[in-house]
Amino acid sequence: MAALLYRLGRACARHARTTIAVWLALLLSAGTAYVLFSGELQDSFSIPDTPTDEVNQRVSEKFSGMGGGSGTVVYQTEDGSALSEEQREAIGDRVDEAAEVSGVQDAVDPFATQQDRAERREEIEDGREEIEDAREDLEDGQEEIDEARGQAEFAGMLDQAEDELDARQAEIDESREELEERSQRLEDGERLLEMASEIRMVSEDGSTALVRVSFTEAQEEIPQETKDAVMAVFEDDPVAGTTVDFGNNIAMSMPSLVSTAEVIGVIVAAVVLVVVLGTLVGAGLPILTALVGVGIATLTAMSLSGVLDMASVTPILGLMLGLAVGIDYALFIVNRHRHQLKRGVDVGDSLGMANGTAGNAVVFAGMTVLIALLGLNLTGIGFLGLMGTIGSLAITIAVLVAVTLIPALLSLVGTRVLSRREREELTGAAATEGGHAEADSETRPMSTGRALGRAAVAVLVLGIIALPALDLRLGMPDGSSEPPESTQYRAYTTMTEKFGEGSNGTLLVAAELPDTPGDERAEDHQLEVAEELYRRHDVAAVAPAGISPDETLAVFEVMPVEGPASESTEGLVHSFRNLAPLDGAGELGVAGMASGNIDISEKLSDALPTYLAVVVGLSLVILLLVFRSVLVPVVATLGFILSFFAALGGVVAIYQWGWLGWLFGVENPAPVLNFLPTLVVGILFGLAMDYMLFIGSGMREAHAKGQPARLAVVTGFRAGRAVVTAAAIIMGSVFGGFVFSDTIMISSIGFALALGVLLDAFVVRMTLIPALMHLAGERAWWLPRWLDRILPDIDVEGTHLEHRPASEHREERAEQRTDLDPVSG
CATH class of the missing domain: 1.20.120 (Four Helix Bundle (Hemerythrin (Met), subunit A))
Structure with a gap:
């Protein structure tokens, strides 16, 4: 692999303008595809074959016009007075008009x-x-x-x-x-x-009215143009003296791809790059190439939204990952190239060497992230698998950009990637080509006591931060999590104030009736079920919604005491489903927002162990190939587990408990996004292994060159700490920019990844791992002989490149003088 990447880097350098033109053509093609084929993004998530889905299908079969999605329109007088007769008639007219919109099953006049x-x-x-x-x-x-x-x-x-x-x-x-x-x-x-008295369409003071709109399609399948058409009926012709807002089951908040906070994150990354690389040219290249890669990945992803049901968060996740790893991967290659130039290596040789060494590590680092993201398809959850696929597309493009476009651009700038002072020192000094990870005479391994102390402190810190994860609750954001200025938030808070918190998440309960004919018998059983439901402590109201024409199914609208994301409502759903059948009837089925969220959360939880086992197993194989050690992959994985739970603990403290909510814009603490742990497991594991590769490969390189194991730990750590520190700060800054998104899903994912990356880089990779490697000593690099014989030597550090025959050096330098653009110097 190292030799292949060496030749690829040299080829891209020799044909720099062609390489750049290819990538610009790809960017233009992606933009054209976006314009021609992009479609709507979805604002809801669903999983087929869940209990909620089965109830909806059964209700749809038994009741004509039921089982589709719904939306809520909230009218309120501006001065808080009761709605006048004229206002009521005007609202009724708009209800009739909304009922005629294509795709609408019915619209209910609250006053009727x-x-x-x-x-x-x-x-x-x-x-x-x-x-x-x-x-x-x-x-x-x-x-x-x-x-x-x-x-x-x-x-x-x-x-x-x-x-x-x-x-x-x-x-x-x-x-x-x-x-x-x-x-x-x-x-x-x-x-x-x-029992139904608390389920009202008009508030007790008469100032607020709710219009219920039912659709012909299931909630996740309602076209946005249908929702927009319904909202236009109420918005375009306002009722004098009233305000109108829409619940999040009808209004969609499209998260912004680019915000001020994200731009600030990129600026922070640029500052870090200038500090590390010392030149504006060097700092600009990683950002430029990352933007090219992100542009191609994001536009390609958006162009697929016309044929795939894509959640609005999916392309943003690709943008988040592509930008962060794109900058980091380019940084690793540029940094290696600069070090080699300062040691006197020729520009052409250095580009090949940087691509064959740092680029080799980038490829294998990208493979770990790629495996983790593609592994999300193993969960069997469509929207999550698509997120992983789009994220893997962004990673793949970032890797390809790093190992092709970066060498091409570096060949054009030549030695200008160094500062003026560095170029003067280079021309005035006799350069010597030495090893990349050599120990000076003053390098000493850390003491065993210090290693024990560092390991203990790292584990203690991570353990304390992870403690809130013990209280983790999963769910989906509701209207209370929307931006305070949004119509969804206003609708949610108005309904809570005027109709009770449970009005924002009523449940649909379906009860199978006994096989006893007769209207009166069916009604008796309907009442019996309603009273059984109403006895529950957390039920505010129960209203019969109907009995099927064949008298086999009765449905009820149940309003919980608390909102759809509350623990009590979650317990209520489980309580109903576990309720013993009455009088020989079938079990109760539950549907609704809270029910659907519970089903998604449980399916995600069930899929997580299998996903984690497969992804971690495959990644361990990669790490085994890279480090040729049994202990290093195991230690690296255990360190990731600590950083993952610490990141999860931070998310629980901020987004579920509300700690420092004022700082992170968390107005209403709520359960953690139900697919966040699974998503973060995949992404964070891949990124954690990135840093393990860049820190660990330096240690292995030093040990392979003959240094004692404990001395190699110090040498490798010193060789990689600066670039890993910069990479972690850059990635944390980019992810951190998404923390201040108005969309709570984006904010929580950005926070989890930013915190996880920073903890993993600074606490695990740069504190815990060196300490454990020191304590392990020579045993850290132990590998059974039989395994050593069968494992291929992939040479991720590119050490074989440094021992090429002198004749090969002379031939390649001759090629460089012939083929390289004169601008490269």
Whole structure:
């Protein structure tokens, strides 16, 4: 691999302008594809074949017009007064108009619903009065029968009148039974109204009304143009004296690809590059090439959105990764090239050597990230696998840019990648080509006591930061997590204030009815199920939504006491699903926002161990090939586990507990994004192995050149610490720029990756790993002989390149004088 990359670097340097033209053509092609083929991004996540999905499908089969997605429109008066009759009529007109939009199943007039409920209550009251009057009439009739019976008995004519009196008594008894049944039905109806009283469409003070819009398609399949058309009905013709907002089940917040915070992150990266590389030319190349790679990857990803269901966060993840690793990978090659130039290596030779050594490490580092990201497809979760695929595309392009475009650009700038002072020193001094990782006479290994102390402190620090991860709760962001100025946030807070927090996440409960025909039996069971649901402590209201025409399924709308992301609502979903069937009926099914989030979270949790085993296993094989050691890959992986849980602990403290929320823009703490742990596992593992490669390969290189193991630890650490420090700060800055995104999903992912990278680089790779390598001594490089014989020597450090025959050096220098552009100097 090192020799192949050496030749590739030399070829790109000799044909610099052609290489640059190819990459510019690819960028132009990606932009053209984006313009021609890009489509809509999705703002929701779904997983097929979950319990929630099964309930929705069953309801859709049994009830015409049910089972599709829904949206909420919130009207509120500007001055807080009750909605006037004119305003109510105007809202009703817009409801009728919205119901005619293509893709809309129905739109419910809140005032008509309120009127229907009031009429139903009035009917119950009238029915109760009628029953009381009928009972009085029956009592009068009973008295007449009793009196007639007494008179007949007194007259000795009871036998003659008994048949007639018995018939009249039977009529009275039958009427009394009918009245009791009717009275029971009225009581049942009143009980149902009482249980549903908290589910309102108009607030108690009359100032706020909710319009429910149901769609023909499932929630995740509703085209955005349909939602936009519905919102336009209410927005384009506003009702005087009112404000209108939309819930996050209808309004979409499209996260911005580029924000001020991200630009600041790139500026910080540029400052670090200037400090490390010493020249504006050197600092500009990694940023330039990273932007080219990110542009190609992001535009290509966006162009696929026309044929793939792509979440809005997916291309941003590719942008985040491509920008961070693109700068880092270019930095490693540029830094190696600069060191070689300062040792007097010819520009052409140096470009080949840098590509064959640092570029070799970049390729294998990229492979670990690539495996981790592509492994997300093993979870069987479509949207997560697509995120991994798009992320891997960004990584692949970043690696290819680093090993082709960087040598081409470096050949054009020649020695100007060095500062003026460095170039003067180079021409005025006799340069000697020495090894890259040689120890000076004053280099000493650290003491064993110091190694023990450093290891203990590192583990203790990471353990303390990881403690909040023990309280990890997973979920999906709701309206409370949207930016405070957004319509979704205003809708959420208004509904919480006027209708109760649970109104933002009602549950749909489906109950299978017993195989007993008859409307009355179905209604009896409906009431029985409703009362069983209502008994739960965390239920605020239960409203029957209907019984299927074949009387096999009853559905209910259940409003929890707390919001969709709360622990109590999560417990409620599990409680309903675990409820024993009533009277021989089937089990209860639950759907809704909270239910869907729980199903996604549980499926992700179930898939994580398998994913982690496969990804870590494959990466361990790569590390075994790179380091030719059993202990180093194991230690590297254990260190990653510590940094991962520490990153997770930080996320829980900030985004779930709300610590320092004012600093990170967390207005309402909530459960952690349910796919964040899985996503961060893949990305952070790959990036952690990057730093392990650049720190560990220096140690192995020194040891391979004959240094004792413990001395090689110090030598390799000193050789790589500056560039790894710079790379970690750059990557942390780029990821950190996304922390201040208005979208909580982007913010939490950016924070987890920024914290994880910084902890892994500075605490694990630069503190814990050197200490453990020192303690292991020569055992760190132990490899069974049988395994040593069968493993290929991939020479990631490129040591074989430094022992090429002198004739090969002379031939390549002759080629350089013939083929290299004169500008390269």
